[in-house]
Amino acid sequence: MSVNEREHKEPLIRISKRTGISAPKAWGIRAAALLLALIVAGLVIFAIVKLSPVKVYITMFKGALGSPRRIWVTVRDTMMMLCVAIGLAPAFKMRFWNIGAEGQVLVGGIATAFCMIHFAALPSPLLFLIMIVASIAAGGIWGIIPGIFKARWGTNETLFTLMMNYVAIQLTSYSVARWENPPGSNSVGIINQTTKAGWFPAVFGQDYMLNVLIVMTLTVLMFVYLKYSKQGYEISVVGDSENTARYAGISVKKVYIRTMALSGAICGIAGFLTVSGASHTISTATAGGRGFTAIIVAWLAKFNTFVMILISFLLIFLEKGAVEIASQYNLNEYASSIITGIILFFILGSEFFINYKVNFRHTHS
Amino acid sequence: MELETAVQMKDITKRFGDVAANNKVNLDLRRGEILSLLGENGSGKTTLMNMLAGIYYPDEGQIFVNGEEVSIRSPKDAYDLGIGMIHQHFKLVDVFTAAENIVLGLEEKGKLDRRAIAAKVKEISDRYGFDIDPNQKVYDMTVSQKQTVEIVKVLYRGADILILDEPTAVLTPQETDKLFAVMRNMKADGKALVIITHKLHEVMDVSDRVAVLRKGEYIGDVATKDTNPQKLTDMMVGRAVTLNIDRPKAEHLTERIEVQHLTVKDKDGINRLTDVSFTAMGGEILGIAGISGSGQKQLLEAIAGLQSAEDGSHILYKDESGAEHELLGKNPLDIARLGVILSFVPEDRLGMGLVGDMDLTDNMLLRSYLTGRGVFADRRGPRKLAATVVDELEVVTPSIATPVRKLSGGNVQKVLVGREIAMNPTVLMSAYAVRGLDINTSYTIYNLMTEQKMKGVAVIYVGEDLDVLLELCDRILVLCGGQVSGIVDGRSATKDQIGLMMTQLQSKEEQA
Numbered sequence: 001m002s003v004n005e006r007e008h009k010e011p012l013i014r015i016s017k018r019t020g021i022s023a024p025k026a027w028g029i030r031a032a033a034l035l036l037a038l039i040v041a042g043l044v045i046f047a048i049v050k051l052s053p054v055k056v057y058i059t060m061f062k063g064a065l066g067s068p069r070r071i072w073v074t075v076r077d078t079m080m081m082l083c084v085a086i087g088l089a090p091a092f093k094m095r096f097w098n099i100g101a102e103g104q105v106l107v108g109g110i111a112t113a114f115c116m117i118h119f120a121a122l123p124s125p126l127l128f129l130i131m132i133v134a135s136i137a138a139g140g141i142w143g144i145i146p147g148i149f150k151a152r153w154g155t156n157e158t159l160f161t162l163m164m165n166y167v168a169i170q171l172t173s174y175s176v177a178r179w180e181n182p183p184g185s186n187s188v189g190i191i192n193q194t195t196k197a198g199w200f201p202a203v204f205g206q207d208y209m210l211n212v213l214i215v216m217t218l219t220v221l222m223f224v225y226l227k228y229s230k231q232g233y234e235i236s237v238v239g240d241s242e243n244t245a246r247y248a249g250i251s252v253k254k255v256y257i258r259t260m261a262l263s264g265a266i267c268g269i270a271g272f273l274t275v276s277g278a279s280h281t282i283s284t285a286t287a288g289g290r291g292f293t294a295i296i297v298a299w300l301a302k303f304n305t306f307v308m309i310l311i312s313f314l315l316i317f318l319e320k321g322a323v324e325i326a327s328q329y330n331l332n333e334y335a336s337s338i339i340t341g342i343i344l345f346f347i348l349g350s351e352f353f354i355n356y357k358v359n360f361r362h363t364h365s
Numbered sequence: 366m367e368l369e370t371a372v373q374m375k376d377i378t379k380r381f382g383d384v385a386a387n388n389k390v391n392l393d394l395r396r397g398e399i400l401s402l403l404g405e406n407g408s409g410k411t412t413l414m415n416m417l418a419g420i421y422y423p424d425e426g427q428i429f430v431n432g433e434e435v436s437i438r439s440p441k442d443a444y445d446l447g448i449g450m451i452h453q454h455f456k457l458v459d460v461f462t463a464a465e466n467i468v469l470g471l472e473e474k475g476k477l478d479r480r481a482i483a484a485k486v487k488e489i490s491d492r493y494g495f496d497i498d499p500n501q502k503v504y505d506m507t508v509s510q511k512q513t514v515e516i517v518k519v520l521y522r523g524a525d526i527l528i529l530d531e532p533t534a535v536l537t538p539q540e541t542d543k544l545f546a547v548m549r550n551m552k553a554d555g556k557a558l559v560i561i562t563h564k565l566h567e568v569m570d571v572s573d574r575v576a577v578l579r580k581g582e583y584i585g586d587v588a589t590k591d592t593n594p595q596k597l598t599d600m601m602v603g604r605a606v607t608l609n610i611d612r613p614k615a616e617h618l619t620e621r622i623e624v625q626h627l628t629v630k631d632k633d634g635i636n637r638l639t640d641v642s643f644t645a646m647g648g649e650i651l652g653i654a655g656i657s658g659s660g661q662k663q664l665l666e667a668i669a670g671l672q673s674a675e676d677g678s679h680i681l682y683k684d685e686s687g688a689e690h691e692l693l694g695k696n697p698l699d700i701a702r703l704g705v706i707l708s709f710v711p712e713d714r715l716g717m718g719l720v721g722d723m724d725l726t727d728n729m730l731l732r733s734y735l736t737g738r739g740v741f742a743d744r745r746g747p748r749k750l751a752a753t754v755v756d757e758l759e760v761v762t763p764s765i766a767t768p769v770r771k772l773s774g775g776n777v778q779k780v781l782v783g784r785e786i787a788m789n790p791t792v793l794m795s796a797y798a799v800r801g802l803d804i805n806t807s808y809t810i811y812n813l814m815t816e817q818k819m820k821g822v823a824v825i826y827v828g829e830d831l832d833v834l835l836e837l838c839d840r841i842l843v844l845c846g847g848q849v850s851g852i853v854d855g856r857s858a859t860k861d862q863i864g865l866m867m868t869q870l871q872s873k874e875e876q877a
Contacts, residue, residue, distance in 0.1 A: 014422055016381075230742045233734050236723065243717040246671055247709070248731045249698030 014359045026354045033350030037343040044338060049331060056325055060339075063324020064317045074313075074320050076208040076278055079215040081312040083273055084294035086215070086222045087266030089303045090259050091143075092295070093226060095239040100146065100161025102291030103168030104139040104264045106284075108271025110168075110175050111138035113282040116191045116198035116275070117179055127198050131276055132269070139268015140261045142168065147260025151253035165291070172284045179282075188281050200277040211277045218266065223305045235259055267291070300348070318343060368395035370432070371526050371557035372417065372448070377426035379412055386412040389426070390583040392576055394526060394557040399548060401568040401589070402561045403601055404578035405803035406775030407761060410561050411453075413578070414528045418450035419443035430526075449519030450528040453801075455511050457503045463510075464499035467518045489520050493550040496543070508657065509540040516547070527551065528559045533567055534800060537656050538831060538864060545571045563803050565594040566832065577601055602805050610811050610836040612856075613819060615648030621792060621823035622668065622692075625679040629663045629672060629847075637663045638674075638847045647791065650814055650824040652838030652855060654831065654863050660847035661827045662712060665794050668825075669709045670697045682792075698735075708785035710778075710795035712827075718781045721770035725751040725762065728769055729784050754783030758809065775806045786813060793817050794825040799833075811837055831860045843867055 042053030064074045084101050091098035111134035119127055146160040181189040192198060203209035226232040238245045238255045245252050274286055293315060301307035322336030372394040379387045386409045394400055402410045415421045417428070419440040427434055430446045437443050443450070457466050464482050483499040490497050497513050506514070512532060519527060529548075533541045548558055548571060562568060568575055569589060576586040577600045584600055598606050622645040629638040638660040645651045653661055666672035668680055670692060680692040682705050690703050700707055711717040719728050729747035737743030751765040758779040762772055769777055782798065795814070799807040814837065818824050828834045834841055838855040843866040850866045 228742065229740050230734055230737060231740070233727070233730065233742045236727075237720055237731065240720045240722050241716055243713070244720050244731070247669070247697065247711065247717050248734075249670075249696055249701065251696070 012360065016357050016359060018355060018357050021354055029353050030347065030350050033346045033353075034343070037346035040346070041339045041342040044342065048338075049329065049335065051329060056329070056339075059325050059328050060318075060321025063322075063328075064320035066324075070320070072206065072208050074316055076211055077319070078309075078313045078316045079208070079211045080270060080274055080278070081290050081294055081297060081316055082308055083215045083218060083270040084267055084290050085297035085301070085308045085312060086218050086305055087139075087263050087270060088294050088298040089222060089263075089305060089308070090226060090232075090235055091263040092298050093239050093303045094235045094255065094259050096147075096150070096256065096260065096263075097158040098143070098146075098161050098260070098263055099158055099295070100142065100164045100264075100291070101267045101270075101294055102287045102289070103161070103165035104142045104267030105271040105274070105287040105291055106165075106168040106172050107138040107142045108135035108268030109275040109282050109286045110172055110271070111135045111268070112198075112272045112275040113175065113179070113188065113191060116280075120192050120195060120197040122197075124197070124201075128276075131198060131272060135268040135272035136265045137268070139271060140265035143264015143267065144257060144261040147257040150260075151256040169284050172282065172286070176283060187283060190280050191275075191282075192280070198276055199280055208277065211273050214269070214273065214277075218269070219305045219309065222266075226303060226305075231255075231258070296344075300351075314347075315344075368397055370394070371396050371430070373429040373432075374413070374417070375427045375429070377413065377416065377423045377428070379409075379416060379421060379423050385581050387416075387423075387578075388581045390578070390581075392583065394559060395574075396525075396555050396557045397552055398574060399552050399558045399560060399572045400586075401572035401575040402559055402578065403568060403575055403597060405580075405601055405805055406801070407580075407773035408578040408601075408803075409581040410578055411530055414450060414530060414559065414561065417443065417448050417526075418528060419448075420450075444522045444524065446526075447524050448526045448528070449522060449524030451512065451515045451519060451530065451532060453530045453534065455515055457511055457514060459504040460502065462500050462502055463497055463506075463514045463517070466503060466514055467499075467521050471522070485521065486517060489517055492554070493520075493547050495547060508535045509537075509543070512536070512544070520551075525555070526557045526559075528561075530561045531563070531801065532560065533562055533564060535657060537829075537867070538860075539868075541567070563801070563807070564830065565597060565804060568597065569594065579603055598804055601803070606805060606808070608804070608808065610808070610833070611815055612837065612839070613815070614839075615819055615821065617648055617821065619647040619821065620683050621645050621647040623679075623681040623683065623689075624664075624668070625681070627664070627667060627678040627680065628675040629660070629667060629678075630675060631663075636847055638667070641844075641847075641849050643842055643849065643852060645792070645823045645825055647821045647823045648818060649839040650818050650826050650837060650855075652834040652841040653825065653827040653844060654829075654834055654841055654867060655844035656867050657829065659844040659867075661796060661844060663847075664844070665709065665711070665796055665825070665827065668692060668792075668794060669707060670695050670700045684791075705792070706788050706790045708788050708790035708793045710782055710785050710793075710798055712796035712800075714774075714777050714781055715770060718785075719769050719777065722768050724768055725755065725760075725765040725780060728780060729754070729787075732784060732788060750784070750787055751780075754780060754787065758783050774801045775803060778802055778810070779806065782810060782813060786817060790817070790822055792823045792825070794827075796827040797829060798826065800829070807833075831863055834863070835860060845869065 045051055045053045045056050065071050084105060088098055088101055112131050115127065115131045115134050119130060142164055146157050146164060149155040149160055150157045176188055179188045180186065200210045234250050234255050237248060237250060238252055242252050275282055279286065297308050297311045297315065300311050318340045322340050325331060326333050326336045370393050374390060374392040377387050377390045378385060390413055404410045412421060416423050417437065419437045419442050422438060428437060435446060437446065458469065464479065464486055467486060468482055486497065486499045495513050495517060497517060503511060532544060536544060552558055560572060572589050574586055574588055575592065575597060577584040579601060595608060598608060625642050627638055627641040628636065631637050641664065655661055663672055667674055674693055678693060682690045682692050690705065692700055715721040720731065726744055726748045729750045730742060730744060733746060734742045754760060755762060755765060760776045760779045762776060769780055785793065798810050814824050814826060826838060835855060835858065840852055841855050841858060841863065842852045843850045843863055845867055853863065
């Protein structure tokens with residue numbers, strides 16, 4: 001009988017779901033993952049390019065935080081990423097797969113650039129007001145369209161929002177062609193370079209301080225909105241079970257549309273921050289893939305906007321560091337992408353060990 | 366005659382986190398015997414059996430099959446040892462036929478020989494008296510037929526130790542009898558059988574021996590002929606429990622809900638309810654009997670404002686002043702705004718009544734989140750309510766901040782029923798409120814229903830256990846294929862009478 005061939009041993013490794021884990025332990029696992037990632041990435045660096053990993057890491061650190069200027073650029077980009085992630089949080093909490101942040105950011109940026117170009121003569125406060133309203137409206141419309149279609153006709157939001165990205169990209173190309181400056185450059189150039197109309201003013205002597213203030217305010221507001229407001233509660237219920245929502249008298253359609261308008265609007269603000277508060281130009285690269293990376297940020301943080309700060313920072317830090325080592329050691333961008341990939345892999349993988357416990361065969365009696 | 370031991374479980378311990386689901390449990394299964402495994406919800410019955418079926422692996426203890434110590438690491442290991450488990454939730458592919466489902470996952474070499482498979486399926490069916498068509502698609506099957514496929518699937522793989530986890534929960538009395546006949550045939554064939562069920566009359570009916578678990582501990586076993594439901598309940602609960610349902614008569618009956626000519630079509634245009642009319646009275650429990658899927662769900666959801674109906678249908682609510690309000694065409698919030706407090710315990714607890722990922726407090730909030738001031742939801746009331754429900758209904762939970770998905774079935778139901786009753790309703794509807802609940806919890810729920818009735822609430826109780834319906838309800842409406850086949854008095858009707866009405870529309874013909 002096959003029974004006899006079987007060893008009477010328990011399996012070497014068993015995986016069981018944890019019932020709960022204390023916060024310090026969870027963060028311990030994450031920290032261990034990061035450390036492990038650095039070691040593995042170090043080995044890979046050494047194996048491929050024969051460089052000292054420690055030197056490479058120091059270079060990365062310098063690239064992201066090596067000078068006040070670099071620190072501020074890192075902070076600025078972190079805020080951008082964070083802003084998009086905050087915008088995505090309500091949509092994903094509702095289990096609405098908004099893959100369209102990229103497009104929502106772009107249309108927000110187009111609206112901002114439009115105002116900067118056409119209303120440059122207006123007094124600054126009025127111009128800012130118009131820019132903010134326009135970018136919110138543009139992003140909101142970009143978000144609300146797939147929201148309405150999903151609510152009314154049950155269309156698949158993933159495909160829909162993704163397609164909206166391409167529309168937004170084409171719209172950007174069209175705008176760039178119209179606003180070309182100087183003609184023939186195929187770019188908009190720096191808008192209002194001399195007047196600086198519609199540029200974020202320096203606050204406390206820092207060019208990007210206003211970005212920080214705006215995004216931090218959004219961080220707090222979104223946290224409170226999701227956690228304590230009635231609408232935030234509705235979003236959670238709809239995300240878990242549409243039937244339960246109907247049972248409680250929640251209008252599922254309304255929640256879809258409203259939440260997507262909000263999600264798009266905040267992504268629109270991210271576009272506004274980029275154009276008015278950072279690049280002062282618009283191109284199809286304005287969103288720069290942040291709309292997709294921010295999905296990782298939102299999920300990893302489990303929609304807790306404060307945790308998103310940390311994750312956004314980590315991702316931007318890696319990005320800046322990778323660019324620096326690429327240029328310093330004459331490596332191409334792919335080498336640095338490998339390092340970023342390894343680190344992300346370990347961080348994402350650590351979630352498995354937070355949710356599950358791995359039991360090895362007993363050694364005790 | 367001494368029966369041969371098929372399986373011996375020795376000092377089995379299984380922990381989930383800090384909770385010991387099984388603590389040093391010893392259990393023997395014998396060939397030619399049907400063993401009932403009995404215990405309250407969360408006492409560890411299914412966990413224990415899952416370890417035999419290779420779903421879980423014990424933390425401590427030994428398992429012997431045919432006297433040899435074994436290690437069951439996966440369902441495949443279990444099959445190799447001749448152990449097969451029929452789970453509560455079927456694992457079948459809808460678009461496949463019975464035969465295709467039966468051979469699915471078997472790694473047999475060569476071409477798929479449908480004729481040989483059908484022949485073997487037929488041979489198994491004939492031997493034990495199953496009624497099965499190997500070429501029928503699963504989506505065309507009734508629940509009972511699907512269950513048959515599951516059992517044959519296990520037998521096809523050569524199992525001679527069978528575990529059935531609450532097989533009767535979804536069956537009609539007639540189907541249950543059929544299942545028990547098959548089980549007795551398998552027993553006569555020398556197979557070892559385990560049945561998990563909460564229905565004590567079934568335990569008495571079908572099993573030879575009863576083993577009792579309580580809170581993960583093994584309490585003991587008794588021969589079925591030496592015991593009775595009262596003794597078993599006492600063993601299970603650990604103290605004496607009264608198994609009587611009080612049925613006092615309310616002093617005043619008031620007309621509360623009048624359903625007129627209710628016709629509901631599903632999205633394919635098929636009638637789920639046809640011309641249903643009845644009145645539910647405050648101060649009585651109106652039972653609704655019927656084979657599952659006879660329109661019970663649509664009926665309750667129509668009253669709750671979750672189901673649209675055809676023209677000519679009316680659901681009228683009569684308030685204290687005698688004014689009538691049409692409920693059809695309104696959503697649950699509209700209905701609440703009319704001042705109608707309508708509690709509803711739906712069949713699908715986590716899919717409709719509760720939010721699985723949310724904790725107890727937030728689930729209490731579901732019915733009251735709009736009452737908070739301004740834009741913020743007020744959680745103080747719900748938090749207090751959660752604590753009260755946990756306290757009064759003895760909900761077993763680590764804390765009120767635990768997601769309800771992590772609670773056991775009975776406790777989930779208590780949370781739901783507790784919240785709905787706390788609304789102080791004028792109408793209380795419940796669908797299969799005790800499905801999957803142990804006897805002690807079930808009686809708690811029956812008592813709560815009666816308590817509400819005595820407060821003047823119109824209670825509508827959709828049930829499947831006819832014995833309970835006859836003991837609990839003042840009147841019983843019997844549905845058959847979406848039509849009312851009659852309304853009988855709960856005190857004078859008989860089980861046979863209702864059983865017959867469930868399967869054929871007789872009253873209509875009598876009236877004609």
